[in-house]
Amino acid sequence: MSNLYTLNIEQVVNGIKNGEFTSEEYVSQIIERIKKVDKKINSFITINDNALVQARQIDKKIRSGWTVDSLAGIVVGVKDNISTAGLKTTCASKMLSDYVPPYDATVIKRLKDKGAIIIGKLNLDEFAMGSTTEWSSYGLTRNPWNLDYVCGGSSGGSAASVAAQLCTASLGSDTGGSVRCPSSFCSVVGFKPTYGLVSRYGLVSYSNSLEQIGSIGRTVSDVKKIMEVISGKDTNDNTTIDTKNNNINNNHYDLEQNNNQKIGLLKELINGADEPVYQCIYSAIDKFNEFGFTSEESSLKSSEYALASYYTIATAEASSNLARFDNIRYGFELNPDDYEWNTYFSKARGNFGDEVKRRIIVGSFVLSSGYYGKYYLKAQRVKDLIKIELKNLFKEYDLLLSPTVPVLPFKIGEKIDDPLKMYLIDINTVLANLAGIPAISIPIGFKNGLPIGLQIMADEFQEKKLLDIAEVLEKSININTSYPDL
Amino acid sequence: MITKDQLKHLSKLSKIDLTETEFETYTKQIEKIIKYLDKLDEISFEENNPSLVLSFKKLSELREDTIIEPTLNIDQIAKNLKDKFVRGPVIS
Numbered sequence: 001m002s003n004l005y006t007l008n009i010e011q012v013v014n015g016i017k018n019g020e021f022t023s024e025e026y027v028s029q030i031i032e033r034i035k036k037v038d039k040k041i042n043s044f045i046t047i048n049d050n051a052l053v054q055a056r057q058i059d060k061k062i063r064s065g066w067t068v069d070s071l072a073g074i075v076v077g078v079k080d081n082i083s084t085a086g087l088k089t090t091c092a093s094k095m096l097s098d099y100v101p102p103y104d105a106t107v108i109k110r111l112k113d114k115g116a117i118i119i120g121k122l123n124l125d126e127f128a129m130g131s132t133t134e135w136s137s138y139g140l141t142r143n144p145w146n147l148d149y150v151c152g153g154s155s156g157g158s159a160a161s162v163a164a165q166l167c168t169a170s171l172g173s174d175t176g177g178s179v180r181c182p183s184s185f186c187s188v189v190g191f192k193p194t195y196g197l198v199s200r201y202g203l204v205s206y207s208n209s210l211e212q213i214g215s216i217g218r219t220v221s222d223v224k225k226i227m228e229v230i231s232g233k234d235t236n237d238n239t240t241i242d243t244k245n246n247n248i249n250n251n252h253y254d255l256e257q258n259n260n261q262k263i264g265l266l267k268e269l270i271n272g273a274d275e276p277v278y279q280c281i282y283s284a285i286d287k288f289n290e291f292g293f294t295s296e297e298s299s300l301k302s303s304e305y306a307l308a309s310y311y312t313i314a315t316a317e318a319s320s321n322l323a324r325f326d327n328i329r330y331g332f333e334l335n336p337d338d339y340e341w342n343t344y345f346s347k348a349r350g351n352f353g354d355e356v357k358r359r360i361i362v363g364s365f366v367l368s369s370g371y372y373g374k375y376y377l378k379a380q381r382v383k384d385l386i387k388i389e390l391k392n393l394f395k396e397y398d399l400l401l402s403p404t405v406p407v408l409p410f411k412i413g414e415k416i417d418d419p420l421k422m423y424l425i426d427i428n429t430v431l432a433n434l435a436g437i438p439a440i441s442i443p444i445g446f447k448n449g450l451p452i453g454l455q456i457m458a459d460e461f462q463e464k465k466l467l468d469i470a471e472v473l474e475k476s477i478n479i480n481t482s483y484p485d486l
Numbered sequence: 487m488i489t490k491d492q493l494k495h496l497s498k499l500s501k502i503d504l505t506e507t508e509f510e511t512y513t514k515q516i517e518k519i520i521k522y523l524d525k526l527d528e529i530s531f532e533e534n535n536p537s538l539v540l541s542f543k544k545l546s547e548l549r550e551d552t553i554i555e556p557t558l559n560i561d562q563i564a565k566n567l568k569d570k571f572v573r574g575p576v577i578s
Contacts, residue, residue: 102558238549308525319500328574329564336566339575342501350503357502358512361493362519364500378526385529420518 005165016073023073027055041142043161047120072115077167080121083202092136105202107230122157126353131425135355144484149409152182159186175211177429180441184404184453187443190216194460195436196241199234207317210433220471261398264298269402276447284444310430312379319363387435394459404441404453488517
């Protein structure tokens, strides 16, 4: 069969189950495509050499009458800051260039238990710090829609590989928009769940009070299927909650019965967007209104302070979380003999890339004596304020809409020398991380061949409503049927 | 305002060696970042401003304190191991 790589999760699982093609045939085609296409976009850091062996095992089990698991035979790409037993996990950093984890992250274990095959590890900004995937020690990832443009970040490899059809779906991590931003720039669907829905066990910590693992797919339905498997309580991450009553995939949203959804359009975020993005958002909203949704302008005043609050908290936590990298128990080759402790530690940590060093230093600054109250405490109070304001908005609206990113994808290198300009890309996405609420980015159009994404946010643990309505909106827009020509 | 001396102190606190070129570029960039974070000064909170009563009550539940046998064999991956100890640089 030809072009198996274009199939969605349901088609792959059913195709293998019904004997239309084997798991081995599917994985072979994917690997062949990665070899052909990935040299253009550089979305993979490591390819799993055992993927074909695992595919053959699935085929063998099917031949012996096995009841097929919900994700049997699909291939999942994994952001390279999520631990995979026996498969290198570099965080796109020279600090971890040879690090092979001895265990699987909970999300990986859950995917494997349902028959998914991990096809490889995907590129990111070093330690997930960045918004374009230009800060990787393994070279930048290019936007599959236009190779001269950035693919967004930090889960750039996760979004670009899904858009380029190099895996069925992928996992990313989202600390301030790192799943949604690249999904918007690459015209795929990216979802960040409520804080506590997915276990962070095995995710290399950057800013642990903000980040969640999320999924990226070519359709909302694919993203839902991955979330269904990876969500839920995990004894290894005590911030996770029981999702027994929160099944996000058990029923479809009934448009006929629920056509009175009220949608708030966040004016500060929409008006702050560049003209083409702004126009695209409003033409999408017109289409949604045809489905019977009511939408009106709404305001989130505290959004003005969100980015300053986010970067204060994120850098503070980064400076603490990354203190563990001393290069003694694991890391690159640097013999500790004849070194004094501090000298060794500082020399080894000089191997972090520019953006990581900057964020650790800014984090040390905002936490330092005399500045703690002025920055960190204030940032935490702004975070509370945003949460209260959003909670009140959700009493009035079912969902809130905004552009995912206020600008179109831009040229590689354009913002690399100005960290602050780079940070401003996250201005719309950080809200969901500060408030701990779920948010999705879905593709809604193109301008000059460059993708535009819509962000939809819902109140905490309302993933079912959010994903079901996103699926309806996705159908009304109907653009994710074409993929980049690579 | 961040001075080069302050940055030197911060890099020492963060235990990160910086080159002269890095000091030059980072001073300007970090100053710009901190200036942006100063935006937090524009917002004032009254002393007894009701802060959010976090809805994360469930998240604070503690797990049972049970003994679990370690399942990870870190000997296979850890560097600088010697007789079950980790060898590090000299602490002066």
